Amino acid sequence: MPEALWISFAFALGLLVKGVGLPPLVGYLAAGFLLSGLSDVTGMDIGPTEILGHIAHVGVLLLLFTVGLKLKLRSIISPEVIGGSLLHFAITCGVFTPGLYLLMELPWSTALLLAIALSFSSTVLAAKVLESKRELRAFHGRVAIGILIMQDLIALVVMSLAGGETPSQWALIVFGLPLLRPLLFRLLDASGHDELLVLLGLLLALVLGGYGFESIGLSSELGALVFGAMLASHPRAQELSKSLWSVKEVFLVGFFLQIGIGGLPDSQALTFAIVAMLVLPLKGLLFFFLLLAFRLRARSGFLSSLALTNYSEFGLIVASIALPEWLVPLAISVSLSFVLSAPLNRFAHNLYERFAPALSQFESQKHHPDEQPLSLGSARVLIMGMGRTGTAAYDWIAPKAEELIGLDSDPAKADEHRKAGRHVVFADAEDASFWHGLHMPEVHSVILALGDIEGKLIAARMLRKLGFRGYIVAHTMYEDEARQIREAGANDAYLTMNETGVALASHIIGRDSGQAG
Structure with missing residues (x-):
């Protein structure tokens, strides 16, 4: 039974590489190659099968849907995203095409399509790495994801032209989908907190986004991303993302297994993959200098570029349509780039700290507006997270004549x-560059009203690391989280439901006192 072998090998290799500090996805890739070799040696029919293909596709759609849930499109449409992606695509194709034509003696059309396939970066890997480090909403994470979305759109155009198909x-x-947003918001509100919430996510990601876009001649991946982005501004978008986490993770294993099970390469494919790996650093360097040209700091340019220094699964899709004979060499190139990129991104911050003096020399003297150092001026109370709780705290403190400021990671x-x-400004507590600047x-008190526990823990730790000795208070739903927040440096962490009960009781006492008077 191939499914039993998939699960066993994926778990064993994933656990092994995790034990040595690498992301489990590297183990899933290795498991796929081992299964492919086992199939060749024993003659067992291990795959790839149609079932594994469906599992892999579902995993990719769910990942892109959850990425969309964390995206704010206003922050993606920017010069560094549009200009950086288009310039990188044009320069890469302009250099790779004649290189492949001359070195490999390929027809111009084949060389161009291979150059296009190698110009893309992996949406799946970059989103996975950024999500695991909780950097999707950081400035460099938004830049990287924005560039990937632009690349995906370019890939869709290329596939349509190469396949001789156009959207219906x-x-x-x-273009009328934004009109559905109020309906989607109502469905999300009505779905509750249990299995209906998970089913709603599957419906939007797989049925409306995936199958719906596919049926009108568009990419199912783009559809899943779009439907996720349409819900990104809803207060419960984070809850929906968390509810899909385990489902997404399980199905996504199939994507990495499928790459390896596709078959072992021959010598020609290995040679092509090795050459592709040797030029891979040039891809990252080009991204780095292009982003610096758009006034990004060296740190953000480096972290964004490193997330994009890999080859893309979209290149495999392009090859399957236009260059099926090059599918295996490209698959090996993509796989090896994953193996290299995943651990490098794991240590991205350490790598930057090591090379910061050299990299910072290339910075422009004018910096991007989102990367200017933030001064809170004369503010004495800081509220981090301006959702319902943060807004209520702000409005209660404001009449007390305290100078206060609110921070929120959503620019809109x-x-x-x-x-x-x-007085609210944009800032992301989970972005390390925010804390550096x-x-x-004058701040003496900080209220942590961020929506997720990780953000509160990061904020509490960083405040204390910066030497802040004032009062830090937070709220949470669970006692174990309250303990973690206190251990991270907060003075107090109150349970939301307990405080709600106290507030309700205070209204009764106040009413009774008024009647007695």
Whole structure:
């Protein structure tokens, strides 16, 4: 039974590589290659099978859907994303195409398609790595994901032209999808917190996003990403993402297994893959210098570039349509780039700290607006996270004549608060560069009203690391999380439901006192 072997090998190799500090996905790739070799030696029919292909596809769609849930499109549409992606694509194709034509004596059309396939970076791997480090919302994470979305759109155009297919006339319906957002918000509100919430996520990612876009001649991956992004501004988007976490992780294993099980390479394929790996650093360097040209700091440019220094599964899709004879060499190139990129990204911050003096010399003197050091001026109370809880705290403190400031990781939400008269600025507590440039000389108290436990833990630790000795308070739903927040440096962490009960009781006592008077 091939399914039993898939699970056994994936678990064993995933556990092994995790034990040596590598991401489990490297083990899943190795498991696929081992299964392919086992199939050749024993003659067993291990795969790849249609079932594994479906599992892999579902995993990719769910990953892209959850990525979309954390994206704010306003922050993606920017010069560094659009300009960086288009310039990188043009320069890569302009250099790789004649190189492949001359060195490998390929026809111009084949050389161009191979150059296009190698120009893309892996959406799956980059999103996986950034998500695991909780850096999707960090500035460099948003830049990397934005560039990947642009590359995916380019890949869709290439596949349509190479395959001789164009989207149907019904594809114009996509421009009307924003009109469905109120309905989707109501469905999310009505789905509760249990299995219906998971089913709603599957419906949107696989049925409406995946099958729906595919049926009108568009990419199912793009559809899953779009439907996720449409819900990104909903207050429960994070909860939906968490509810799909385990489901997504299990199915995504199939994607990495499928790459390896596809077959062992011959000598020609290995030679091509080795050459592709030798030029891979040039791909990262080009991204780095292009992003610096758009005024990014060296740190953000380095971290974004490192996340993009790999080859893409979209290259395999392009090859399957236009260059089927090159599918195996490209698959090996993609796999090896994953093996190299995953551990490098794991130590990305350490690598930058080591090479920072040399890399910072290439910075522009003018920096991107999102990367300017943040000074809180004369503010004495800082509220991190301006959702319902943070807003309520702000509005209660504001009349008390304390100078206060709110921070939120959603630029659109920060704009809404400013229009409402609140002093709120954009900042992401999970972005290490924010802490490096933070100046808060007058702050004596901090309220952690961030939506997730990791953000609160990071904020508490970083505040203490910066030498802040004032009062830090947070709220959470669970006692074990409250303990973790205190251990991270907060003075107090209150249970949300307990505090709600106290607040309700205070209204009764206040009412009774008023009646007695």
